[in-house]
Amino acid sequence: MTESATTMITVQDVHKWYGDFHALKGINMNIKQGEVIVIFGPSGSGKSTFIRTINRLEDHQRGEIVVRGTRLTHDIRNIEAIRMDTGMVFQQFNLFPHLTVMQNITLSPIQVRKWTKQKAEEIAIQLLERVGIPEQAHKFPGQLSGGQQQRVAIARALAMQPKIMLFDEPTSALDPEMIKEVLDVMVELAKSGMTMLVVTHEMGFARAVADRMFFFDQGQIVESGTPKDIFEAPKEERTKLFLSQILSH
Amino acid sequence: MNQSNTILPPITERSGFIGWLRKNLFGTWLDSFLTIVSVVFIYWVIKALYTWVFTIAEWEVIAANLRLFIIGQFPLEQAGRLWIALAFLLFLTGNSLAIWDKRAYAPAVLTLCFPLFLAFLPFENSTRQWLIILAVTGFVGWRLGFSKPDALKKTVVIGWVIALPIFVLLTRGFTETDGVGALAIVGTNLWGGLLLSFLLTVVANIFSFPLGLALALGRRSELPIIRWFSIGYIELIRGVPLITILFMAQLMLPLFLPDSINVDRVLRAMIGMTLFSAAYLAENVRGGLQAIPKGQFEASYALGLNSIQTMTFVIMPQALRLIIPILVGQFIAVFKDTALVAIVGLFDLLGIGRTVLAQPEFLGLHREVFAFISLIYWVLSYAMSYISQRLEESLGVGKR
Numbered sequence A: 001m002t003e004s005a006t007t008m009i010t011v012q013d014v015h016k017w018y019g020d021f022h023a024l025k026g027i028n029m030n031i032k033q034g035e036v037i038v039i040f041g042p043s044g045s046g047k048s049t050f051i052r053t054i055n056r057l058e059d060h061q062r063g064e065i066v067v068r069g070t071r072l073t074h075d076i077r078n079i080e081a082i083r084m085d086t087g088m089v090f091q092q093f094n095l096f097p098h099l100t101v102m103q104n105i106t107l108s109p110i111q112v113r114k115w116t117k118q119k120a121e122e123i124a125i126q127l128l129e130r131v132g133i134p135e136q137a138h139k140f141p142g143q144l145s146g147g148q149q150q151r152v153a154i155a156r157a158l159a160m161q162p163k164i165m166l167f168d169e170p171t172s173a174l175d176p177e178m179i180k181e182v183l184d185v186m187v188e189l190a191k192s193g194m195t196m197l198v199v200t201h202e203m204g205f206a207r208a209v210a211d212r213m214f215f216f217d218q219g220q221i222v223e224s225g226t227p228k229d230i231f232e233a234p235k236e237e238r239t240k241l242f243l244s245q246i247l248s249h
Numbered sequence B: 001m002n003q004s005n006t007i008l009p010p011i012t013e014r015s016g017f018i019g020w021l022r023k024n025l026f027g028t029w030l031d032s033f034l035t036i037v038s039v040v041f042i043y044w045v046i047k048a049l050y051t052w053v054f055t056i057a058e059w060e061v062i063a064a065n066l067r068l069f070i071i072g073q074f075p076l077e078q079a080g081r082l083w084i085a086l087a088f089l090l091f092l093t094g095n096s097l098a099i100w101d102k103r104a105y106a107p108a109v110l111t112l113c114f115p116l117f118l119a120f121l122p123f124e125n126s127t128r129q130w131l132i133i134l135a136v137t138g139f140v141g142w143r144l145g146f147s148k149p150d151a152l153k154k155t156v157v158i159g160w161v162i163a164l165p166i167f168v169l170l171t172r173g174f175t176e177t178d179g180v181g182a183l184a185i186v187g188t189n190l191w192g193g194l195l196l197s198f199l200l201t202v203v204a205n206i207f208s209f210p211l212g213l214a215l216a217l218g219r220r221s222e223l224p225i226i227r228w229f230s231i232g233y234i235e236l237i238r239g240v241p242l243i244t245i246l247f248m249a250q251l252m253l254p255l256f257l258p259d260s261i262n263v264d265r266v267l268r269a270m271i272g273m274t275l276f277s278a279a280y281l282a283e284n285v286r287g288g289l290q291a292i293p294k295g296q297f298e299a300s301y302a303l304g305l306n307s308i309q310t311m312t313f314v315i316m317p318q319a320l321r322l323i324i325p326i327l328v329g330q331f332i333a334v335f336k337d338t339a340l341v342a343i344v345g346l347f348d349l350l351g352i353g354r355t356v357l358a359q360p361e362f363l364g365l366h367r368e369v370f371a372f373i374s375l376i377y378w379v380l381s382y383a384m385s386y387i388s389q390r391l392e393e394s395l396g397v398g399k400r
């Protein structure tokens, strides 16, 4: 991380309501190029809601979100521009079950980036090699294990050559023996300089690659800091309590 | 297998057919009683049916009017056009079977040989020749499909797309008189029998498809006008029996149109059936759409696809696959519903049946005529349902 690194995402005083329920209560965050951000906190604290406002899967009602110089408004062109530069990986993988792995990966590059099929497939193969499953290209998602599916989902997001990757609990739906294969891919991605926002409770991952961590509770950021700060000297009682709970097993 | 621990039942209980009978049909006194009653009943029905079919029924009524049943009053000297249209369809079928259903040897051979089976029935010789030509074109198409499946794929798809226009063009003709490069027009008032039922079914199903999709999407639209229109249309049509829509199409449509536009009666029926079928299709598609998890939309949007691309490439293909059995059910229902056009005065299979019964020499042969018509409906409906099962298997419906 150099001081001169450009700002990728600016979040200022963002509020979000679901009906009367105040889900995000004034979130502020500044993310620079190449930073790896880990967001953690108890269930229902608004982590998913927050990360999904970045690519407008959820809208926010107050405050401002700027992604790579583009302000998120209701303007669909801004939203599509931001989505093209932002990859997302979901807890439930959300692969398209009717398409092969190859088709899953090349769909968006061909339709949105207007690449030729050939170019898209070449890049897809490279990405499948990068995530370690080149031999699965012509299978359907239903024929793969959870860990393999999640790696395909990462490759699919990367195929659009995004500048930012959003991860919403990418390993929570996986059996323990598959978590590592997905985390390995994410660690490699982090080291390659990708800007990443990761909601996760994998504290080993956070310790290894996170630049900063944010603890969410009840729609607010309770505490933030480097992994060292958070793990060794948490300031807030709630952070301590939560960490002791998840680190105890 | 853990053979050594399995205790086998006594020999008498296991032995083949007798054992099976004992277990399944004569297990208890009640079972035995029901079995005997059923056997007696089935025997009685079959015997009555057999006696009627082979000794009492006068099948001359069918044989003498076979042409009417198949093509209505369509002029005999023009029938060659219909055979050519059919041959084209069979050729495409052969092609498609070879390209998309390679392993299904037996069904393919059975389908393509079907005209040959028909050739054994007491037809005139010219009909026999045409039936044989049909089978031959079918097999030629099949062989061709095997020899170069990849090169032919596109052509075959195009072939299916233009199949209906070609069929209609050949049926109707386009010039005043016959001649080189010309086909005399055969007015739709002469179309009848199975030909008319078939065309009504195909047209209504094909055109209701885009309309139904549009209505299903319209019903989910964020624009209130489009949504209300779609809901209004769907609920209105679904609340009205098809027969009233057919009457409306015959009687009311001309009122809405300027005098200069004269919509032909067959076309009116086609429009009525299409509008009717579209409303049901829309509801079926909506059901399919609702079954697609929200995550599929989100993943697609997150990849930068817009809402039209998301629908086209991600959501619709899955939704339609889910409802294939329902769609085929609806296609078959439309086919059977075409019988209602007889009531508004068209001569479809049923309508022709009624004119045949009005012939003095065949008075009172209702049983034979209706049995024959039912048989045709059943054979074709069953064929469609069989094709749909194969389609489901080859598309892997159910294994998501």
Ligand SMILES: Nc1ncnc2c1ncn2[C@@H]1O[C@H](COP(=O)(O)OP(=O)(O)OP(=O)(O)O)[C@@H](O)[C@H]1O
Pocket: A018, A021, A023, A041, A042, A043, A044, A045, A046, A047, A048, A049, A050
């Ligand atoms: N579509 C919705 N409508 C109404 N309330 C919602 C909706 N989505 C989320 N919420 C509420 O907003 C709050 C934050 O939800 P969110 O999914 O962001 O939590 P989270 O921190 O990701 O939790 P988890 O760890 O369980 O995923 C929760 O109380 C949830 O019930």
Ligand SMILES: [Mg+2]
Pocket: A047, A048, A049, A168, A169
């Ligand atoms: Mg969540």
